[in-house]
Amino acid sequence: MTGSEQTAVLVTGGNKGLGLEAARRLGKMGWAVFLGSRDEERGRIAAETLADDGVNVVLVPLDVTSDESVADAVRLVRKHTDRLDVLINNAGAPGKGVPPADAVVADVHPVFDTNVYGPIRVTQAFLPLLQVAENPRVVMVSSAGGSFAVVTDPAQPISKMHELAYSSSKAALNMITVRYAQALPQIKFNVATPGEVANHKFAATDMNHHTGALTVAEGTDSIIRLATLAADGPTATFVDRLGPVAW
Numbered sequence: 001m002t003g004s005e006q007t008a009v010l011v012t013g014g015n016k017g018l019g020l021e022a023a024r025r026l027g028k029m030g031w032a033v034f035l036g037s038r039d040e041e042r043g044r045i046a047a048e049t050l051a052d053d054g055v056n057v058v059l060v061p062l063d064v065t066s067d068e069s070v071a072d073a074v075r076l077v078r079k080h081t082d083r084l085d086v087l088i089n090n091a092g093a094p095g096k097g098v099p100p101a102d103a104v105v106a107d108v109h110p111v112f113d114t115n116v117y118g119p120i121r122v123t124q125a126f127l128p129l130l131q132v133a134e135n136p137r138v139v140m141v142s143s144a145g146g147s148f149a150v151v152t153d154p155a156q157p158i159s160k161m162h163e164l165a166y167s168s169s170k171a172a173l174n175m176i177t178v179r180y181a182q183a184l185p186q187i188k189f190n191v192a193t194p195g196e197v198a199n200h201k202f203a204a205t206d207m208n209h210h211t212g213a214l215t216v217a218e219g220t221d222s223i224i225r226l227a228t229l230a231a232d233g234p235t236a237t238f239v240d241r242l243g244p245v246a247w
Contacts, residue, residue, distance in 0.1 A: 006030065006031060006032045006056070007026075007029075007030075007031045007032065007085045007086065008031070008032045008034065008081045008083065008084050008085050008086070008133075009023075009026050009031050009032070009033055009034065009084075009085060009086040009087070009088060009227065010034040010036060010060065010073075010077065010084055010086070010087050010088065010122075010126065011023045011026075011033065011034070011035060011036055011088045011090055012036040012062060012064055012088065012089055012090050012091040012118070012122055013036065013037070013038070013064075013090045013091030013092060014033075014035040014036050014037055014043070014046065014090065015035065015037035015038075015039060015042040015043045015045075015046040016042065016046065017205040017216060018090055018141065018194055018203065018205060018216060018219050018220055018223065019036075019088070019090040019091070020035075020046050020050075021216045021217055021219070021220045022088060022090065022220045022223045022224060022227070023035055023046075023050060023055070023057070024050055024053065024055065025217075025220060025224055026086075026224065026227060026228075027050055027053070027054075027055030027056065027057060028053070028054070028055065029228075030056075031056075031086075032056045032057075032058075032080075032081065033050065033055055033056065033057045033058070034057075034058050034060045034077055034080075034084075035047050035050065035057050035058065035059050035060060036060045036061075036062035036064075036073065036091065037059065037060070037061065037062060038061075038062065038063045038064070038069075038091070040059070040061045043059045043060075043061065044059055046059075047059040058076075058077075058080055060073045060076055060077060061073070061076075062091075062122075064089075064091045064114060064117075064118030064119070064121060064122055065110075065113045065114055065117070065118055065121075067121060070121045070122055070125045071125065073122075073125070074125050074126060074129070077126075077129065078129070081129070082129075082132065083129055083130075083132045083133045084126055084129035084130050084133060084136070085130075085133045085134075085135065085136060085137070086136070086137045086138070086139070086227050087122065087123065087126055087130060087137075087138045087139070088138075088139045088141065088223060088227060089118070089119040089122055089123065089138065089139065089140050089141060090139075090141040090223070091114060091118055092114060092115050092141065093110060093111050093113075093114035093115055093166075094111075094166055095107065095108070095110075095111040095163065095165035095166045095169075096165075097161075097163045097166075098163060098164060098165065099162045099163060099164070100162060100163070100164045103163075103164040103165065107164070107165055108164060108165040108168070108169075111165035111166055111169050112165070112169050112172070114169075115166070115169035115170060115172075115173055116169050116172045116173055116176065119140055119173060119176065120176065123138060123180065127184075130187055131186065131187070134231075135188075135229075135230070135231045136186070136187045136188070137187070137188045137189075137190070137226065137227060137229055137233075138177075138180070138187060138188065138189045138190070139190060139191075139192055139223055139226045139227050140173055140174075140176075140177045140189070140190070140191045140192070141192055141193075141194065141223060142170045142173050142174055142177075142191045142192065142193050142238070143166070143167070143170040143193050143194075143195075144156070144158060144193050144195055144197045144240070144245065145158050145161075145166060145167040145170050146167060146169075146170025146171040146172075146173060146174045146193075147171075147174070147193075147197070147238070147245055147246060147247060148171065148247065149245075149246035149247060150197055150245070150246070151167060155200075156197075156200060157200055173191070174191055174238060174247060177189050177190065177191045177236070178236045181235040181236035182236065185235065187235075188226075188229055188233055188234070188235040189235055189236060190226040190229070190234065190235060190236070190237045190238070190239070191237070191238040191239070191245075192222035192223045192225075192226050192239060192240070193222060193238070193239070193240045193245055194214070194219030194220065194222060194223065194240070194241075195214060195219065195240050195241070196214065196240055196241060196242050197240050197242070197245050198242060199242075201213045201214050203215065203216055203218060203219025203220075205219065214241075218241060219241075221241035222239050222240050222241045225239065225241075226239065
């Protein structure tokens with residue numbers, strides 16, 4: 001599927017929303033796209049849509065909460081390429097918005113399984129393919145809700161959203177990204193949030209019932225910027241579409 005001249009990217013949660021739009025934009029740049037999707041049927045439809053738009057795409061059935069599924073995904077990708085230039089850990093779970101006083105482990109665990117353990121599973125499994133790429137990059141799709149600076153700012157709407165699982169999982173993802181970046185300097189690990197923190201805006205997706213003020217295309221601007229970093233680009237950064245975000 002991939003030639004030596006094509007950049008290869010795997011996008012988890014690629015069958016809709018930010019993942020699908022990021023895959024479309026990178027595919028239109030001539031990249032080879034591995035489209036990860038937990039729901040195989042929805043993934044097939046998404047991949048067909050991309051292919052009809054001229055994107056070189058392979059559907060990768062991928063449940064980031066399953067070790068077996070992730071291992072199967074690695075085997076499938078290896079059938080098509082001997083390296084992975086970019087990994088976009090986009091798959092995410094919003095949780096049920098349970099307030100801290102009411103939240104129990106059963107409310108939090110499934111969100112962490114997708115938003116924290118999922119990126120660890122996928123990153124660990126694909127490290128060998130990333131490490132042989134010339135300029136490997138990993139993009140973690142997080143949220144302003146994972147920023148202590150944002151959540152503790154009374155002017156930010158999310159400071160008044162009293163939930164426990166989602167924001168804490170994204171804060172954990174942010175720290176994981178920095179630790180990867182420090183330990184693996186040959187790979188660029190960066191965090192993107194699909195919004196405009198300074199303007200209190202976020203992208204309209206299924207996760208927020210399409211209530212965001214930004215389009216899904218605008219929401220992927222930060223993801224695309226980090227996915228396309230040059231060899232001298234930064235690592236261990238947190239950005240939105242306007243620039244750096246405070247941790």
